Amino acid sequence: MTTDPGTFPKPRPLPTADTAPYWAALADERVVLQHCDACDRFVHYPRHRCPHCLSDRLSWREVSGAGTVFTFSVARQPTAVMFADEVPQVIAVVELPEGVRITSTVVDADPDTLRCGAAVVPVFDHQPGETTLLRHRLA
Amino acid sequence: MGLRGDACIVGYSEWASERPALRAPRQSLAQWADLAAEALADAGIEAGEVDGLVCTEVFESRAFVPATIAEYCGWSVNLAERVDLGGATPVGMVWRAAAAIELGICDVVVMAVPADPTPTSPVPRPFDDRMLFGASSNAWGSPQAEFDIPYGNVAQNCGFAMYAQRYHDQYGWDERARAKIVADQRVSANANPAAIFHDVPATIDDVLGSRMIADPLHLLEIVMPCSGGAAVVLCSAERAARTRHRPVHVAGFGERLTHKTPTYAPDLPHTPVAAAAHSAFSMAGVAPADVDMVQIYDCYSITALLTIEDSGFCAKGQAQAFVNDHGLSFRGDFPCNTHGGQLGFGQSGLAGGMSHVVEAVRQVQGRAGDRQLGRHDTAYVTGTGGVMSEQSALVLRGAR
Numbered sequence: 001m002t003t004d005p006g007t008f009p010k011p012r013p014l015p016t017a018d019t020a021p022y023w024a025a026l027a028d029e030r031v032v033l034q035h036c037d038a039c040d041r042f043v044h045y046p047r048h049r050c051p052h053c054l055s056d057r058l059s060w061r062e063v064s065g066a067g068t069v070f071t072f073s074v075a076r077q078p079t080a081v082m083f084a085d086e087v088p089q090v091i092a093v094v095e096l097p098e099g100v101r102i103t104s105t106v107v108d109a110d111p112d113t114l115r116c117g118a119a120v121v122p123v124f125d126h127q128p129g130e131t132t133l134l135r136h137r138l139a
Numbered sequence: 140m141g142l143r144g145d146a147c148i149v150g151y152s153e154w155a156s157e158r159p160a161l162r163a164p165r166q167s168l169a170q171w172a173d174l175a176a177e178a179l180a181d182a183g184i185e186a187g188e189v190d191g192l193v194c195t196e197v198f199e200s201r202a203f204v205p206a207t208i209a210e211y212c213g214w215s216v217n218l219a220e221r222v223d224l225g226g227a228t229p230v231g232m233v234w235r236a237a238a239a240i241e242l243g244i245c246d247v248v249v250m251a252v253p254a255d256p257t258p259t260s261p262v263p264r265p266f267d268d269r270m271l272f273g274a275s276s277n278a279w280g281s282p283q284a285e286f287d288i289p290y291g292n293v294a295q296n297c298g299f300a301m302y303a304q305r306y307h308d309q310y311g312w313d314e315r316a317r318a319k320i321v322a323d324q325r326v327s328a329n330a331n332p333a334a335i336f337h338d339v340p341a342t343i344d345d346v347l348g349s350r351m352i353a354d355p356l357h358l359l360e361i362v363m364p365c366s367g368g369a370a371v372v373l374c375s376a377e378r379a380a381r382t383r384h385r386p387v388h389v390a391g392f393g394e395r396l397t398h399k400t401p402t403y404a405p406d407l408p409h410t411p412v413a414a415a416a417h418s419a420f421s422m423a424g425v426a427p428a429d430v431d432m433v434q435i436y437d438c439y440s441i442t443a444l445l446t447i448e449d450s451g452f453c454a455k456g457q458a459q460a461f462v463n464d465h466g467l468s469f470r471g472d473f474p475c476n477t478h479g480g481q482l483g484f485g486q487s488g489l490a491g492g493m494s495h496v497v498e499a500v501r502q503v504q505g506r507a508g509d510r511q512l513g514r515h516d517t518a519y520v521t522g523t524g525g526v527m528s529e530q531s532a533l534v535l536r537g538a539r
């Protein structure tokens with residue numbers, strides 16, 4: 001592990017046993033969410049028990065991944081040095097119709113005209129040897 | 140339910156904000172002992188009377204921190220707490236000590252937050268990834284490491300900016316109101332020799348003209364990191380009667396946590412401040428309108444704006460109009476962060492949150508010098524940790 005912040009690699013997700021199906025689906029350009037079969041609500045991020053009722057009866061359901069921008073910020077200064085190449089980076093909270101919010105980036109937005117509520121669709125960001133990230137672009 | 144209001148803050152110590160640091164680097168245990176000794180002397184309490192301590196972290200120990208401090212300072216304690224609430228830590232420390240004193244567990248409690256530099260270790264320290272990720276954990280298995288950090292959602296700037304974006308989208312855009320918080324508090328900082336910006340004025344236009352960091356937040360809406368440190372001493376009302384200054388009763392408190400990362404906040408832009416404030420005010424038996432000052436956590440302009448609103452000083456969605464209608468400096472009709480706030484005083488790590496507690500005590504005790512308020516009996520104090528995620532609140536009341 002490097003100890004020099006200047007050469008720290010760009011952080012990518014390292015799945016756990018509970019989250020692996022989410023990332024595996026993204027690699028196939030599918031979006032899956034955990035669904036709680038006890039309280040009939042969707043869950044994100046994936047975890048070991050439902051945060052609404054603490055049941056462990058969680059199953060996976062495929063969804064479109066499309067939604068709306070709930071809120072966002074434009075990082076004019078990188079939030080950490082590893083993201084310097086993405087500035088200005090539009091970091092967003094995307095709300096899915098299934099009732100969950102996820103952290104994403106809006107890759108093609110004009111930072112000066114983007115507004116909360118904008119409709120967005122999934123972008124699958126594949127990088128060789130890395131976990132696929134779910135980003136978004138304007139619908 | 141709650142506190143009777145018997146426990147009192149009776150003394151404090153606070154080191155001036157410095158950037159760059161001028162005081163020599165010392166071990167954080169040494170700083171702890173210095174801050175404690177100064178606060179006890181301020182109260183007029185002997186070191187041997189201490190029977191409780193509340194701490195945060197020290198550079199020299201990853202764990203067993205309270206025991207290490209007790210041993211280092213030569214105390215035998217009945218209360219040994221370590222609080223982990225980010226910026227809400229100091230306020231959380233105060234109410235835990237007050238509760239322990241009311242329970243009769245202990246009589247004199249010291250809490251210190253050292254934030255001056257420590258000496259360079261002769262052996263390399265392990266890499267601390269907080270240097271890169273701040274309050275987000277990049278450890279494997281951390282939800283932040285897996286679902287937020289890879290997208291650049293690293294605490295704190297962008298999280299607070301996302302609160303601001305959504306707030307304005309729902310309740311209207313008035314950037315000058317946010318900037319006015321900074322400018323009004325800067326008037327108070329200019330009257331505080333210990334403030335990092337004691338000799339630098341700032342107008343609304345200066346704030347809005349400063350560099351955009353994370354839309355919609357500008358550079359001057361974000362705290363300046365600095366070095367410093369602070370401590371306070373609490374004791375029972377009986378012991379407080381024999382101290383050097385006006386005892387400041389801990390009349391009420393509240394605390395509420397809901398999330399770590401704003402993406403998962405249940406009700407954004409409503410914040411957990413509301414629940415913490417409601418608890419603190421009702422426990423103290425006072426309404427927001429009854430307090431003489433507010434000393435509220437202000438790591439960003441938006442933090443103070445949301446806190447004013449969700450504490451109940453105005454209706455939801457009305458904070459921008461409220462700020463425009465009131466003067467927030469020590470000369471104004473709504474004294475808010477009379478030491479300059481962290482936006483004017485500087486943020487010395489976790490001690491930044493203690494600056495609000497210390498200023499409240501200083502004002503209630505009538506020791507604020509050029510910026511002393513005329514009415515100074517009751518103070519409302521908050522701490523914010525994470526990204527509007529960890530909230531603590533206090534109502535403090537001077538002894539009659």
Ligand SMILES: [Zn+2]
Nearest residue numbers: 036039050053
């Ligand atoms: Zn459930």
